[in-house]
Amino acid sequence: MHWTLARDVVFLNHGSYGACPRTILNDQFELRAQLEMNPMRFLVRDYPPLLDAAREDVARLVGASNEDLVFVPNATTGVNAVIRSLDLHPGDELLTTNHDYNACRCALEEAARQTGAKVVSAEIPFPLQSDDEIVDAILGALTSRTRLAMIDHVTSTTALVFPIERIVRELQERDVDVLVDGAHAAGMLPLQLSQLGAPYYAGNLHKWTCAPKGAAYLFVREDKRDSVRPLTVSHGENTHRPGRSAFHDRFDWPGTLDPAAWICAGNAVRWCATLLPGGMEEWMSRNHALAVEARQLLCDALRVEAPCPDSMIGSMATIPLPSALQHEPPSRPDLRRFQGWLGADRLQAWLAGEHRIEVPIVRWGKDGRRWLRISAQVYNSRAQFEHLAGVLQTIATG
Numbered sequence: 001m002h003w004t005l006a007r008d009v010v011f012l013n014h015g016s017y018g019a020c021p022r023t024i025l026n027d028q029f030e031l032r033a034q035l036e037m038n039p040m041r042f043l044v045r046d047y048p049p050l051l052d053a054a055r056e057d058v059a060r061l062v063g064a065s066n067e068d069l070v071f072v073p074n075a076t077t078g079v080n081a082v083i084r085s086l087d088l089h090p091g092d093e094l095l096t097t098n099h100d101y102n103a104c105r106c107a108l109e110e111a112a113r114q115t116g117a118k119v120v121s122a123e124i125p126f127p128l129q130s131d132d133e134i135v136d137a138i139l140g141a142l143t144s145r146t147r148l149a150m151i152d153h154v155t156s157t158t159a160l161v162f163p164i165e166r167i168v169r170e171l172q173e174r175d176v177d178v179l180v181d182g183a184h185a186a187g188m189l190p191l192q193l194s195q196l197g198a199p200y201y202a203g204n205l206h207k208w209t210c211a212p213k214g215a216a217y218l219f220v221r222e223d224k225r226d227s228v229r230p231l232t233v234s235h236g237e238n239t240h241r242p243g244r245s246a247f248h249d250r251f252d253w254p255g256t257l258d259p260a261a262w263i264c265a266g267n268a269v270r271w272c273a274t275l276l277p278g279g280m281e282e283w284m285s286r287n288h289a290l291a292v293e294a295r296q297l298l299c300d301a302l303r304v305e306a307p308c309p310d311s312m313i314g315s316m317a318t319i320p321l322p323s324a325l326q327h328e329p330p331s332r333p334d335l336r337r338f339q340g341w342l343g344a345d346r347l348q349a350w351l352a353g354e355h356r357i358e359v360p361i362v363r364w365g366k367d368g369r370r371w372l373r374i375s376a377q378v379y380n381s382r383a384q385f386e387h388l389a390g391v392l393q394t395i396a397t398g
Contacts, residue, residue: 205313
């Protein structure tokens with residue numbers, strides 16, 4: 001078995017935190033051992049070329065050059081770095097959508113609070129039937145004051161794949177810079193960031209490319225690199241390394257750190273490409289096909305309609321729960337530990353505590369309706385989704 005996931009848990013939530021395969025975890029352990037054997041040698045002499053090699057692997061995966069990318073701990077950090085680097089003024093507008101990720105919206109809100117700018121949200125419907133509804137809502141929210149649009153490539157809660165190429169093209173034609181929150185895209189969708197045209201793109205590697213937690217990347221287009229600063233300003237601000245760009249200098253050394261997750265990201269990308277005969281193309285298409293199949297299975301079992309066409313999802317899918325599952329399940333003190341610090345939904349805690357099924361239940365939209373989001377990774381099977389459907393049917397009719 002490639003993964004260390006608990007065998008008594010039906011894990012249908014790869015999208016939240018990913019799952020790192022055993023061989024990559026072993027690589028990470030070995031790198032940490034090397035670091036501790038001689039920290040000076042590892043961090044001063046070994047770390048830079050190892051990081052460069054990992055960056056080359058990631059750059060090939062996302063269709064970018066080595067010079068375009070820096071490593072960050074997570075996509076949220078990359079988003080924050082871009083937003084904090086903007087020269088904002090009172091009255092400037094920062095555009096997002098009602099499908100955005102809360103942590104990234106918080107970054108916009110804080111920047112607006114500090115500068116007098118304003119956050120504007122494009123209201124995209126869900127359910128929906130076409131990409132036009134997404135594009136029209138975003139363009140309809142633009143004004144002459146829009147300085148930046150933060151747009152998801154794959155939305156977290158609703159699991160929609162936005163038509164990002166079209167959105168970027170439309171916004172750039174209107175002289176609006178785009179920061180793409182691509183937290184879920186790498187390993188789920190084919191990427192060509194150098195051709196996309198977006199000035200900024202932040203993505204995770206611990207999700208669909210199965211790197212260790214703490215591995216993510218920030219893409220910055222060449223004409224914007226001089227203006228982007230990391231959240232931690234360190235030696236790279238005034239110390240230049242021969243053969244490396246100022247962009248790399250600023251981000252590669254945020255202070256003493258454990259860089260094993262970043263270095264292992266390259267190993268994870270190459271491992272994913274060798275697991276199936278068809279490489280990453282088969283990896284992505286297999287996961288998409290399973291997500292489509294599982295969504296239909298659940299919709300049929302729960303007698304609900306799929307909220308978007310198959311073409312608008314990747315390796316995740318979100319479906320509405322029927323009215324019978326909109327009420328709270330029985331509450332027991334021993335289930336409180338499953339809710340966690342983020343205050344997970346009680347139905348989600350019930351599924352985890354009573355049935356050992358890990359799957360997110362969210363409330364979304366103005367009516368606060370309950371939705372179920374599933375993830376399909378190569379370790380998942382149809383039988384697992386059939387089990388979830390059976391449990392939900394039992395709860396709904398009980």
